Amino acid sequence: xxxxxxxxxxxxxxxxxxxxxxxxxxxxxxxxxxxxxxxxxxxxxxxxxxxxxxxxxxxxxxxxxxxxxxxxxxxxxxxxxxxxxxxxxxxxxxxxxxxxxxxxxxxxxxxxxxxxxxxxxxxxxxxxxxxxxxxxxxxxxxxxxxxxxxxxxxxxxxxxxxxxxxxxxxxxxxxxxxxxxxxxxxxxxxxxxxxxxxxxxxxxxxxxxxxxxxxxxxxxxxxxxxxxxxxxxxxxxx
Amino acid sequence: xxxxxxxxxxxxxxxxxxxxxxxxxxxxxxxxxxxxxxxxxxxxxxxxxxxxxxxxxxxxxxxxxxxxxxxxxxxxxxxxxxxxxxxxxxxxxxxxxxxxxxxxxxxxxxxxxxxxxxxxxxxxxxxxxxxxxxxxxxxxxxxxxxxxxxxxxxxxxxxxxxxxxxxxxxxxxxxxxxxxxxxxxxxxxxxxxxxxxxxxxxxxxxxxxxxxxxxxxxxxxxxxxxxxxxxxxxxxxxxxxxxxxxxxxxxxxxxxxxxxxxxxxxxxxxxxxxxxxxxxxxxxxxxxxxxxxxxxxxxxxxxxxxxxxxxxxxxxxxxxxxxxxxxxxxxxxxxxxxxxxxxxxxxxxxxxxxxxxxxxxxxxxxxxxxxxxxxxxxxxxxxxxxxxxxxxxxxxxxxxxxxxxxxxxxxxxxxxxxxxxxxxxxxxxxxxxxxxxxxxxxxxxxxxxxxxxxxxxxxxxxxxxxxxxxxxxxxxxxxxxxxxxxxxxxxxxxxxxxxxxxxxxxxxxxxxxxxxxxxxxxxxxxxxxxxxxxx
Numbered sequence: 038x039x040x041x042x043x044x045x046x047x048x049x050x051x052x053x054x055x056x057x058x059x060x061x062x063x064x065x066x067x068x069x070x071x072x073x074x075x076x077x078x079x080x081x082x083x084x085x086x087x088x089x090x091x092x093x094x095x096x097x098x099x100x101x102x103x104x105x106x107x108x109x110x111x112x113x114x115x116x117x118x119x120x121x122x123x124x125x126x127x128x129x130x131x132x133x134x135x136x137x138x139x140x141x142x143x144x145x146x147x148x149x150x151x152x153x154x155x156x157x158x159x160x161x162x163x164x165x166x167x168x169x170x171x172x173x174x175x176x177x178x179x180x181x182x183x184x185x186x187x188x189x190x191x192x193x194x195x196x197x198x199x200x201x202x203x204x205x206x207x208x209x210x211x212x213x214x215x216x217x218x219x220x221x222x223x224x225x226x227x228x229x230x231x232x233x234x235x236x237x238x239x240x241x242x243x244x245x246x247x248x249x250x251x252x253x254x255x256x257x258x259x260x261x262x263x264x265x266x267x268x269x270x271x272x273x274x275x
Numbered sequence: 276x277x278x279x280x281x282x283x284x285x286x287x288x289x290x291x292x293x294x295x296x297x298x299x300x301x302x303x304x305x306x307x308x309x310x311x312x313x314x315x316x317x318x319x320x321x322x323x324x325x326x327x328x329x330x331x332x333x334x335x336x337x338x339x340x341x342x343x344x345x346x347x348x349x350x351x352x353x354x355x356x357x358x359x360x361x362x363x364x365x366x367x368x369x370x371x372x373x374x375x376x377x378x379x380x381x382x383x384x385x386x387x388x389x390x391x392x393x394x395x396x397x398x399x400x401x402x403x404x405x406x407x408x409x410x411x412x413x414x415x416x417x418x419x420x421x422x423x424x425x426x427x428x429x430x431x432x433x434x435x436x437x438x439x440x441x442x443x444x445x446x447x448x449x450x451x452x453x454x455x456x457x458x459x460x461x462x463x464x465x466x467x468x469x470x471x472x473x474x475x476x477x478x479x480x481x482x483x484x485x486x487x488x489x490x491x492x493x494x495x496x497x498x499x500x501x502x503x504x505x506x507x508x509x510x511x512x513x514x515x516x517x518x519x520x521x522x523x524x525x526x527x528x529x530x531x532x533x534x535x536x537x538x539x540x541x542x543x544x545x546x547x548x549x550x551x552x553x554x555x556x557x558x559x560x561x562x563x564x565x566x567x568x569x570x571x572x573x574x575x576x577x578x579x580x581x582x583x584x585x586x587x588x589x590x591x592x593x594x595x596x597x598x599x600x601x602x603x604x605x606x607x608x609x610x611x612x613x614x615x616x617x618x619x620x621x622x623x624x625x626x627x628x629x630x631x632x633x634x635x636x637x638x639x640x641x642x643x644x645x646x647x648x649x650x651x652x653x654x655x656x657x658x659x660x661x662x663x664x665x666x667x668x669x670x671x672x673x674x675x676x677x678x679x680x681x682x683x684x685x686x687x688x689x690x691x692x693x694x695x696x697x698x699x700x701x702x703x704x705x706x707x708x709x710x711x712x713x714x715x716x717x718x719x720x721x722x723x724x725x726x727x728x729x730x731x732x733x734x735x736x737x738x739x740x741x742x743x744x745x746x747x748x749x750x751x752x753x754x755x756x757x758x759x760x761x762x763x764x765x766x767x768x769x770x771x772x773x774x775x776x777x778x779x780x781x782x783x784x785x786x787x788x789x790x791x792x793x794x795x796x797x798x799x800x801x802x803x804x805x806x807x808x809x810x
Contacts, residue, residue: 072695090698101808102692106714106800115710119701153808167700180808 039065040231042078046171046206049198053209053217055260056227062210063099065227066173069208070094082170092119095164099176101156103148103163109135110144112159116166134162137199139192154185161196168203175210190219194244214264218256219246226263236263282448282464289431289444290471292359293366293423300367300419301412304374305405309396312378313543314550320557322375327783329368341435342768354440361430366419373411381407409490413483420479421635424472425673428637429737435766446640453643454745465641476635572769580773587777590755594735597754601667601731602724605675609682609723614712617686627683634676638734642669643743650747662749670734674727681723685716690807718797725790732756732782740764 038061046052056062067073069080071087071094080087082094090096095116103112113131122130135141138158148156157177164172178186197204211217217224218240226236240256247253311318344357381403389399428446432439441447445468452461572580616623646665657664693715697707713720740760741749751757755778762771 067695070699072698090695090701092700094699096695096699098692098695100692102690102696103806103808104693104711104714105802105806106717107710115696115702116700118703118706118710149805156808 038231039068039075040233042232042234044069044225044234046208048205050222051194051197051207051209051220053211053221053224054227055211055214055217055224055264056232057264058212060227060230060232062212062227063175065232066096066175066208066210069171070096070173072096092116092167093169094171094173095167095169097157097160097164097172097174097177099179101153101160101177101180103156103159105147105149108145108147109140109151109159109162112148113162113166116163119167131162131166133201134166135159137165137202138162138196152185153181154189157181157189161193165197165202165204170203170205172197172204172207173210174207176212177209178216179212186216190216191245194220214257214260215248215253217260218242218253219248224260226260228264238263278460279463279467282445282460282467285443285445285448285464286468286471288442289424289427289446289468290475292362292427292444293420296359296363296423297366297370297416297419299363300370301374303367304371304412305400305408307371308374308378308408309400309404310546310550310553311375313546314548314554316547317550317554320554322372324557325368325371325375328364329372341433341763342772345435345440351442355442357433357440358427358430358442358444362423362427365422365426369415370412370419373415374408377408377411378404406490409486410483413479413486417476417479417483417631417635420475424635425637425639425733428640434764435768437766446637449640450643453647454742456745458644458647461644465644468640469636472635473632476632576769580769583770583773584777587755587758587774590753590758590774591778591781593753594732594739594755597667597670597735598728598731601670601674601734602678602728604667604671605678605727606682606720606724608675609679610708610713613679613682613686614708617683630676630679634680638669638673639737642672642738646743646747646749662751665749666735666738666751666754669738670731673734673737674730677726677730678720678723681719681726682716685719686712688719688803689715690803692807693803714801715803717801718794721790721793721797725786725793729782736760 042065044052044054054062054065064073068075069087071080071090074088082091087094104115107115110128110131113134114127116134117127117130132141132144135144138161140155140158140162143151143155148159151159161177178189181189197207209217209220221240224236224238224240225234226238227233228235238256238259242250242252242256307321311321340357340360344353344360347353348356385403385407389403394402427444428449431444431446432441432450434440445464449461449464449468452458452464616626650661653664654661689712693711697711702711735754736756736759738749739751739754739757743749755774759771759774759778762768762774
């Protein structure tokens with residue numbers, strides 16, 4: 038499925054992976070998280086080989102996954118269970134994470150009573166509560182309506198790299214190029230079969246980024262160009 | 276006659292009864308289902324009656340069957356009809372409900388096409404309704420087959436007072452062999468019976484796959500009324516097949532599709548009148564039956580029956596404790612074994628078909644052999660509790676698979692995202708069970724548990740008073756099922772009927788107030804699919 042994939046992330050960096058549908062972006066994300074074992078090659082976190090899923094690399098799903106029988110607070114506490122903390126400490130940390138994602142006051146509300154955007158915030162809070170070093174985000178805004186998605190996008194960077202989180206890097210998979218330009222520090226472009234990295238683009242734009250800026254559009258054009266297959270013979274006007 | 280040939284013929288006779296009753300259930304189901312979708316009055320009565328009868332264990336029909344068929348009709352035909360009727364009551368309800376659900380969910384586009392081409396009753400049935408009902412029927416055939424085999428092996432022989440009645444069949448034959456201590460022949464009988472059971476279970480699974488692939492449609496089912504999840508009838512088949520999972524979730528009542536045109540309303544009119552007519556007839560028969568029963572029983576008998584009521588209720592309480600114990604043991608057993616199997620692909624591939632086949636194999640047929648082989652050892656361990664142990668064991672092995680399969684099916688339906696979350700956050704085994712697996716499978720557990728409880732009554736009915744060998748009658752000190760069996764054996768039909776009536780009422784109340792409440796709770800809070808946000 039993949040060939041010659043060589044990726045890295047730096048401290049406090051959000052990298053994005055883009056590519057055509059069906060290329061294996063979500064699978065690659067699961068390989069990075071240790072959910073799927075690569076046939077060849079390896080994943081390393083701070084130099085240590087990743088062989089199975091770990092709370093140090095937390096995954097956020099595309100189809101927003103919360104537990105309907107647990108309140109927002111209880112959902113977040115699931116990310117803390119492996120640490121075997123006293124109940125009071127669990128409550129304190131979980132409440133703090135809900136604050137970080139902007140859900141203070143919603144501790145006792147069930148996910149079913151919340152909008153999709155709020156549910157994704159719970160999932161993010163749950164992931165952050167686990168004290169991850171890396172966050173893997175699998176098209177996290179694709180099931181949200183455009184308005185909610187945009188609101189969350191504008192907040193998510195500061196939310197993730199908030200001073201009290203342990204996060205060092207975020208890997209975002211997306212099919213939306215403008216989302217990627219808006220959020221990422223660096224973009225890996227996947228294409229071909231087997232999939233390989235055909236381009237790496239560093240986005241050097243100040244935050245918050247404005248999609249109407251000329252430079253934003255230029256980055257979009259670069260990504261489009263990398264993803265558009267060049268016809269054999271080279272004449273696109275025919 | 277050569278014994279092996281005899282066993283073979285007896286197996287054929289029993290299987291013939293099973294397929295006859297299943298066939299009859301399907302054909303009547305088509306007609307009643309059609310009337311139900313055409314007549315609101317009939318639909319309400321039909322579904323209510325079926326739901327009630329479905330929640331009452333087969334065994335409570337026993338005295339009614341005996342009175343009617345053995346006394347009113349009499350002769351070999353009366354006994355044969357009594358046996359067939361008992362088996363019929365074991366298989367018919369789920370098939371009828373399955374067909375009704377299928378008819379109610381025929382896509383309106385297809386209905387409009389059939390209206391467009393002005394198909395009549397036969398045309399619609401042949402081209403639309405019957406084909407569309409096959410996947411549901413097929414899904415119900417495996418459990419119906421297993422239920423029928425379970426009850427046929429015990430209902431082929433019964434006694435009232437000093438008279439013993441039996442029909443030719445494998446249940447009778449194995450019973451006779453065991454009673455006359457010809458254990459090798461009894462084992463031969465079981466072995467020969469196992470062959471068609473394995474073959475038919477396999478063929479029914481293939482048939483179910485075939486019907487789903489040929490007649491299954493992916494339709495959006497709009498559920499507007501509550502109803503029970505149809506887990507029980509999907510539990511004995513391989514539910515890793517997605518359409519079966521879907522079928523298992525359908526509910527009993529589905530919103531009505533209103534007639535699209537005046538022409539259609541006019542054409543439905545005869546069916547509506549027929550439905551109303553049948554409803555009135557059915558209600559009339561029920562009222563007449565109740566009235567004639569009450570008036571035909573002398574006052575002294577009524578007084579005697581009423582005086583037994585506290586005793587009946589005490590017996591019922593004791594049996595509820597047994598049922599509760601069986602249910603708890605089954606649940607605990609299932610939670611661990613089900614999780615173990617569901618999370619190990621290779622073990623699952625072997626064990627699930629093996630348990631399915633075992634579940635179709637009637638416990639009453641082999642239990643006397645198991646009893647004979649273990650009685651001396653069990654007696655040294657349990658002493659005066661020996662009979663109690665065997666009764667509970669019979670109840671357990673007859674019913675644990677309902678909750679087991681239901682739970683297993685629930686685990687197979689836990690969304691993949693939840694598994695990833697559990698791995699991601701290093702959940703311990705207990706955390707997995709407590710926060711994810713048990714809540715996710717809660718609707719399945721309740722449904723399976725309710726089936727286990729219903730079926731446990733069948734196990735108790737057989738075990739609480741059972742002449743298991745020539746020299747031993749298995750019996751408990753107290754129990755409503757024992758009371759029914761003893762009263763029937765003594766020819767005290769009024770007491771047996773009174774016991775059954777009180778039992779039926781209590782089970783029905785339990786079903787309405789407990790099972791449904793739990794199902795409502797499960798549906799309200801514990802639906803794992805709702806945790807995955809897909810707008």
